[in-house]
Each structure stands twice: as C-alpha cells, then as structure tokens.
Amino acid sequence: MKADISAQTDDGQAFAGSAQAGAQPVASLHQLYPKQNPAATATATAIATAAAPAAPPTPIRFARPRWIRTLARRRVEGVLGLTSLLMMIVCWYLLTRFQVSLYVRFANIPSPGDVLSKFIEINHTTAYANNVLISLRRIMLGFGGAAISGIALGLLIGRYRYVRALLFPALEVLRPIPAIAWVPISVMLWPSNEVSIVFITFLGAFFPILLNTVGGVQAIDDVLIRAASTLGASERAMFRYVVLPGALPHIFSGLALGMGVAWVSLIAAEMISGQFGIGYATWEAYSLISYPEIVVGMVTIGILGWVCSGLIRLVGSISMPWLAFATRRGK
Amino acid sequence: MDSAIQSGRIEVKGARLQFEQVDGTPFTAIDGVSLTIEPGEFVSIIGPSGCGKSTVLNVVAGFSKLDEGVVTLDGVAIEKPGSERGVVFQQYSLFPWMTVRKNVEFGLKMKRVSPSKCEMISRSLLGIAGLLAFENHYPDQLSGGMKQRVGIVRALATSPRVLLMDEPFGALDAQTRTVMQEVLTNMWQRLRTSVLFITHDIDEAIFLSDRVYVMTARPGKVKCVVPIDLPRPRTPEMTTSTEYIALVKQLRGLIRAESLQAMGGELSAGGLAGINTDIGPAGIEGLF
Numbered sequence: 001m002k003a004d005i006s007a008q009t010d011d012g013q014a015f016a017g018s019a020q021a022g023a024q025p026v027a028s029l030h031q032l033y034p035k036q037n038p039a040a041t042a043t044a045t046a047i048a049t050a051a052a053p054a055a056p057p058t059p060i061r062f063a064r065p066r067w068i069r070t071l072a073r074r075r076v077e078g079v080l081g082l083t084s085l086l087m088m089i090v091c092w093y094l095l096t097r098f099q100v101s102l103y104v105r106f107a108n109i110p111s112p113g114d115v116l117s118k119f120i121e122i123n124h125t126t127a128y129a130n131n132v133l134i135s136l137r138r139i140m141l142g143f144g145g146a147a148i149s150g151i152a153l154g155l156l157i158g159r160y161r162y163v164r165a166l167l168f169p170a171l172e173v174l175r176p177i178p179a180i181a182w183v184p185i186s187v188m189l190w191p192s193n194e195v196s197i198v199f200i201t202f203l204g205a206f207f208p209i210l211l212n213t214v215g216g217v218q219a220i221d222d223v224l225i226r227a228a229s230t231l232g233a234s235e236r237a238m239f240r241y242v243v244l245p246g247a248l249p250h251i252f253s254g255l256a257l258g259m260g261v262a263w264v265s266l267i268a269a270e271m272i273s274g275q276f277g278i279g280y281a282t283w284e285a286y287s288l289i290s291y292p293e294i295v296v297g298m299v300t301i302g303i304l305g306w307v308c309s310g311l312i313r314l315v316g317s318i319s320m321p322w323l324a325f326a327t328r329r330g331k
Numbered sequence: 332m333d334s335a336i337q338s339g340r341i342e343v344k345g346a347r348l349q350f351e352q353v354d355g356t357p358f359t360a361i362d363g364v365s366l367t368i369e370p371g372e373f374v375s376i377i378g379p380s381g382c383g384k385s386t387v388l389n390v391v392a393g394f395s396k397l398d399e400g401v402v403t404l405d406g407v408a409i410e411k412p413g414s415e416r417g418v419v420f421q422q423y424s425l426f427p428w429m430t431v432r433k434n435v436e437f438g439l440k441m442k443r444v445s446p447s448k449c450e451m452i453s454r455s456l457l458g459i460a461g462l463l464a465f466e467n468h469y470p471d472q473l474s475g476g477m478k479q480r481v482g483i484v485r486a487l488a489t490s491p492r493v494l495l496m497d498e499p500f501g502a503l504d505a506q507t508r509t510v511m512q513e514v515l516t517n518m519w520q521r522l523r524t525s526v527l528f529i530t531h532d533i534d535e536a537i538f539l540s541d542r543v544y545v546m547t548a549r550p551g552k553v554k555c556v557v558p559i560d561l562p563r564p565r566t567p568e569m570t571t572s573t574e575y576i577a578l579v580k581q582l583r584g585l586i587r588a589e590s591l592q593a594m595g596g597e598l599s600a601g602g603l604a605g606i607n608t609d610i611g612p613a614g615i616e617g618l619f
Contacts, residue, residue, distance in 0.1 A: 227424040230392060231438035231489065232414035241437070245428040322428045325471035 110292040115299065118292035128281070132300065135266060135278040138194075139308065142201025143262045150206050150258070151251055154213025159243055164214075171210065179204040179265035183272050197269045197277070204265025205258035212254025216247030249323065252316035256309050263305045278304070338405050339492035339525035341368040341391060346400035348386055359550035360386040364400070366544055366553060368493065368525050375528040375536040376544045377582065379590040383551025384529045385421075388497050391527060392418050404492060414438050417486030417524075421498040423478045425470040431481050432457065432466040438489035456484045459518060476507040480514060487518070493525040500535065509567065512538050516565050533582045537575060538565055545585045554589065557582060 096111035186196040270279030282297030346364040361383040376384040389395040393412040435453040545554045
C-alpha cells in the first residue's frame with residue numbers, strides 16, 4: 001500500500017507542480033509539491049491536467065490490500081507445500097507396500113506406517129529425546145562458534161586487504177578438507193569425544209559462513225562507503241552502520257548454508273565416533289537391524305535441519321526489514 | 332549576493348592527476364586545472380564524457396589525491412573526505428537498511444548531535460524537500476527522483492560549507508529532472524551553500540549556475556568560464572528567453588568541438604554532415 005502512495009505523490013504531483021510553476025512566475029518549494037490542492041489543479045495547464053493522475057484513481061488502487069494478497073499467495077504456497085510432502089509419503093507408501101523390486105529393491109525398506117508406529121513406541125522412552133537434545137546442543141555450540149568466528153573474521157578479511165593477505169591463503173588450503181576428514185585428528189586433538197564432535201560441527205559450518213561474509217563485505221557498493229566517509233563516519237562507525245548491515249544479506253545466506261553443512265558434519269561425526277546423538281542412534285539402529293528406527297532417525301534429522309534453517313530465515317527477515325521492499329526475484 | 336556568507340570558498344590550483352590504465356600506461360585525467368568557487372556561489376563544470384570533470388569533484392571531495400597542484404577549502408588543504416563537504420552522487424547512494432530519516436540523520440549522528448536535535452533538523456529539511464510524509468520509508472520504497480532528493484537533504488543535513496554534486500540527476504527521466512532542478516535552486520537559495528555541480532547537460536548547467544566552467548577532453552583542462560547572468564529565482568519560462576538561448580548556443584558550440592575530439596577524432600564535422608561518407612551505389616552490402 002505504502003509503495004503505491006509514494007509513486008503517486010512523487011512523480012504524478014511533482015509533474016503537476018512543475019506545470020503549475022510554469023503558469024505562475026514565482027514557484028516556492030511548497031507550490032512545487034501541492035498536497036491534493038484543487039486550486040492548483042484548476043490553474044494548471046491543459047497538458048498538466050491530461051498528464052496528472054491526481055483526479056481519477058487507477059483501478060489498481062482499488063485492488064485488494066497487500067496483506068490480503070500476501071495471505072492469498074501464502075495460502076496457495078502452503079497448499080502446494082503440503083502437496084509436495086504428501087506426494088513424497090504416498091510414493092514411499094506405494095513403493096514399500098508393493099515391495100517394488102526393479103534394480104532398486106524396496107523389500108526391506110520400512111513403510112510409513114512401520115516408521116510411524118516405531119516413532120510412537122520410542123517416543124515413550126527417554127533415549128530418543130535425549131539423543132535429539134544432545135545433537136541439538138552440539139549444533140548450538142558448533143554452529144554458534146562458527147557463526148561468531150566466521151562473521152567476525154569474514155568482516156575483517158573482507159574490509160582489510162592486509163588481514164586478507166595474511167589469513168586467506170591458509171584458510172583456502174584448509175577449506176577443501178571435508179569436516180569428516182578431520183575426525184581422526186580431532187579425536188586426538190581434543191580432550192573428550194564430545195568436544196571433538198562439536199569441533200567437527202564447527203568446521204562444517206565455519207567456511208560457508210566465513211566465505212559468504214567476506215563476499216558480502218566485498219559486494220557492498222563502494223558509493224555507500226564513500227557516502228559514509230563524506231558524512232564523517234569513523235572506521236568504527238563505518239563497520240557498525242555500513243559494513244555489517246551491508247553484508248547482512250550475504251551473512252544470512254552463509255548462516256543458512258552453514259547450518260546445513262553443520263548437520264551433515266554432525267551426523268557423520270556422530271556415526272563415526274559418537275556416543276549418543278541422533279546420528280549415533282541411526283547408525284546403532286542399523287547395527288541392531290532395527291530398520292524402522294533408521295528411518296525414524298533420518299526423518300528426525302530432516303525435520304531438525306529444516307527447523308534450524310527456518311529459524312535462521314526467521315531471524316534474518318526480522319533483522320533485515322528493509323529487504324521486504326527490495327525487488328523480488330523469480331516469478 | 333548575501334554578504335553574510337564568508338566560508339565555503341573552494342580553490343583548485345594547477346591540478347594534475349594521472350591514473351594507471353589496465354595495460355600499465357599512465358593516463359592523464361586532468362592537467363593544469365584551476366578553478367574557484369566563491370562562498371555561496373553555484374558553479375557547474377561541463378564537458379564531454381571522459382573529460383575529467385568527475386575527477387575534479389573527486390579531488391575536492393577528498394576521494395582522489397593530486398599528483399600536482401593544490402586544492403583548498405577556505406584556505407585549508409583538502410586531504411580526505413569530510414562532512415564539511417557534502418557529496419551527492421550520480422548513483423543512488425542511500426543506505427538501503429536505514430529509513431529516509433535515519434539516512435538524513437546519519438551525518439548528524441556521526442557528529443554526535445543529540446537525537447532530539449537530529450530529529451528536528453532532519454524533519455525540517457525533509458519538509459523543505461517535500462519528503463516528510465516518507466520519513467519512515469526505506470529507500471527501496473521510493474522513486475528515483477525521491478531518492479536523489481533524500482540524497483541532497485542528507486548531504487545538506489550536516490550544514491556543509493560546500494555541496495559537491497556529481498551528475499546527480501543523470502539517472503532521472505526528463506520531467507523529473509526539470510522538477511529536481513527547480514527543487515535544487517529553491518533549496519540552494521534558502522541555504523546559500525557553495526555548490527560545485529558536474530553535468531554534461533548544457534540546459535541544466537545554465538538553469539542552475541552562476542558560472543559554468545567548460546572543460547576540454549584528454550587531458551582535462553579548463554577551456555573557458557561562462558558567467559550566467561540570468562536573474563534569480565530561475566523559472567522554467569526563462570528557458571525561452573533570448574539571453575538563455577544565446578547562452579545555450581554559445582556553450583553548445585564550445586562543447587561540440589570537444590565532444591568530437593573526445594570520441595577519438597574518428598568523427599569529423601564533415602563526416603557527420605554526410606560529406607566523404609559515400610558508400611557507393613551498391614549500398615551497405617557493397618562494403619562486404
């Protein structure tokens with residue numbers, strides 16, 4: 001709604017104002033921007049009356065308010081989202097119900113029903129909740145550490161050439177090493193297994209966050225830096241008010257990516273070296289030939305990962321309100 | 332002219348600045364440029380694209396350092412950007428993450444002006460520019476003309492001694508542009524800040540300025556200064572007066588030769604008129 005009004009008053013009335021100024025010799029600033037002044041419209045020339053959209057409102061302005069349109073669009077999107085999940089479950093059900101065996105074999109794969117009853121069963125034990133909580137704690141510590149250090153280092157590397165020259169080569173060599181490849185060294189490095197798993201999680205999340213933060217700082221339009229410097233911004237103020245908010249959209253993409261990789265790394269680490277945790281539980285179920293429990297573990301990981309990414313997107317949209325008005329991409 | 336204005340005098344003397352091109356060879360952007368802007372004066376620099384007019388502004392703004400020559404503001408050498416020289420950029424340069432009012436208040440906040448005073452100053456300036464209704468909007472909600480108006484208000488908020496404007500209306504459509512020029516002359520007449528205005532638009536330079544510097548291309552030099560003795564306030568109907576039209580003719584003549592030269596001498600006046608460009612009876616296909 002607000003955007004509609006702004007376009008109207010700026011270009012529409014501004015133009016009417018200029019034509020009016022043409023008719024009367026002295027144009028004050030207020031005359032240039034009349035606020036729906038009927039007298040001004042009357043004295044305006046024929047051209048202005050033809051061009052000024054002041055009198056007849058365009059049909060678009062009587063369209064449903066934006067929030068209703070948003071809600072309608074959201075509802076369609078919501079229905080489509082549910083359909084996508086349902087389709088997946090139906091496919092899964094059919095493939096396991098008829099035990100399809102065309103090169104891929106679904107004979108031993110548990111059906112949605114098996115998994116659901118298993119889920120209800122283990123939900124009565126504390127072990128499941130315990131594993132979920134332990135995994136979540138590892139994510140919070142590992143991802144949290146990666147977010148703090150990745151953003152801080154990324155801002156410095158992005159802004160200062162010399163910091164970049166000093167740190168970036170080493171980081172670029174470490175980056176291609178997958179977090180899982182760190183497991184043996186990590187076990188030797190850290191005093192306990194718990195810390196070593198948190199470290200693996202940290203490593204997984206760290207690089208996407210770091211690289212996106214660096215990219216975000218470098219993507220800031222130089223004219224904004226110049227503008228801030230002509231307005232008297234100190235280096236500190238530049239960081240707080242220009243560099244950080246300017247890089248924020250990229251930082252949040254980095255955080256979302258990092259969260260995904262953090263889960264990948266965590267589950268792998270738990271499967272290899274863990275005790276407790278949802279990844280460990282999933283692998284243990286395989287060892288104990290408890291097939292439905294494997295899928296319970298997988299579904300749990302999927303949902304936890306989705307909730308975590310959703311939280312990041314939520315925090316992102318709350319902390320970047322201006323993006324709601326930026327041009328939307330995609331149809 | 333108001334005798335109360337004493338500060339805001341810009342002086343550029345013998346300015347020379349070289350850049351290194353991509354292939355490593357030096358390129359002289361400006362050479363021996365000297366100009367002055369008296370306190371409260373509106374001065375434009377006009378010239379073909381690539382003549383170094385923006386370079387002059389960048390030097391005064393403190394973005395670029397001279398290889399030779401001096402640039403001073405009220406007798407003090409300019410070393411780096413500072414809030415006593417407000418800059419309005421060609422591209423939109425509002426901080427997208429700040430509302431209109433926060434953008435305007437940014438410079439004041441950097442000067443540690445109290446929040447209540449910040450609000451008073453920003454709201455009254457936004458009022459002058461007809462933008463008070465949009466104080467809580469984000470830049471992405473505004474049209475191009477409004478964004479540039481906010482940009483001007485933001486540059487003026489710290490009450491700079493000079494306002495430097497680098498083709499600020501270049502990205503706007505013709506109608507919005509003429510209105511913006513009127514808004515600018517109106518604001519300037521109220522505030523009487525010295526203005527250095529860069530443009531390639533002859534009408535714009537005449538409409539706004541007290542004096543117009545014409546620059547030559549490669550390397551950029553000052554070709555001449557044309558005083559604009561039109562009365563103020565300037566109004567759109569002045570653009571049809573004989574004095575105005577004479578000024579347009581004069582400046583157009585001065586710039587045309589420079590533009591042709593700036594395009595590498597490939598275009599000659601004769602060639603543009605259709606002389607010596609006969610492509611033969613076979614037409615274009617005959618050339619292949």
